[in-house]
Every structure is written in structure tokens, then in C-alpha cells.
Amino acid sequence: MYLMMVLVAAFAYTLGGMYMKLSKGLSELVPSLLVYFFLIAGASIEAIAMNDSSLGVTYLFVVGLEFILAFLVGALLFRESYSHGNLFGVSLIVAGIILLSAGEC
Numbered sequence: 221m222y223l224m225m226v227l228v229a230a231f232a233y234t235l236g237g238m239y240m241k242l243s244k245g246l247s248e249l250v251p252s253l254l255v256y257f258f259l260i261a262g263a264s265i266e267a268i269a270m271n272d273s274s275l276g277v278t279y280l281f282v283v284g285l286e287f288i289l290a291f292l293v294g295a296l297l298f299r300e301s302y303s304h305g306n307l308f309g310v311s312l313i314v315a316g317i318i319l320l321s322a323g324e325c
Contacts, residue, residue: 225269230285232262237290277320284317
């Protein structure tokens with residue numbers, strides 16, 4: 221259950237970030253409202269997940285997953301390009317998430 225909640229929280233935060241980009245600096249009403257909806261949803265789900273886990277591990281787990289998902293959304297939906305260094309950095313984050321999850325799942 222913990223892992224599912226962390227995944228859903230990270231996905232909600234990622235959707236919030238996607239709508240940040242689509243809101244054009246919070247000048248578009250619907251995307252701007254969706255920013256707040258998804259960030260509040262992500263924070264709420266993360267808070268529930270933290271109930272039975274440590275703050276540091278859960279927070280870093282969610283932020284790491286959110287970063288990876290945002291990286292993929294940027295590349296796939298917004299056609300953003302990344303360097304080899306960016307890809308290496310993402311691989312380090314993936315390794316960190318695996319190490320963090322080994323003790324929490």
C-alpha cells in the first residue's frame with residue numbers, strides 16, 4: 221500500500237508540474253486551477269503515506285519519482301531534449317530510489 225501511495229503522490233505532483241507549464245505563468249485559468257488541485261492531492265497522499273514511514277525516506281522517494289516522471293513528461297509530451305549528463309543524473313536518482321525503497325517496501 222505504501223508503494224502505491226508514493227507512486228500516486230509522485231504522479232499527482234508530476235501532473236501539477238505539467239499543468240504549471242501549460243498554465244503559461246498561471247495566466248490560463250483551467251490549467252492554473254489544475255496546478256493547485258494536483259499539488260494538494262499529491263501532498264495529501266504523501267502525508268498519508270508518511271503515517272507509517274519516515275519523513276526523509278518518503279519525501280525523497282516521492283521527489284525522486286516525481287523528478288523521473290517530470291523528466292519523461294518533458295521529453296515525451298513537450299519534446300524537451302536532454303544531455304548525456306542529464307541522463308546520467310537520472311540514472312543516479314533511479315539508483316537512489318531503489319536503495320531507499322529496499323528498506324521501506
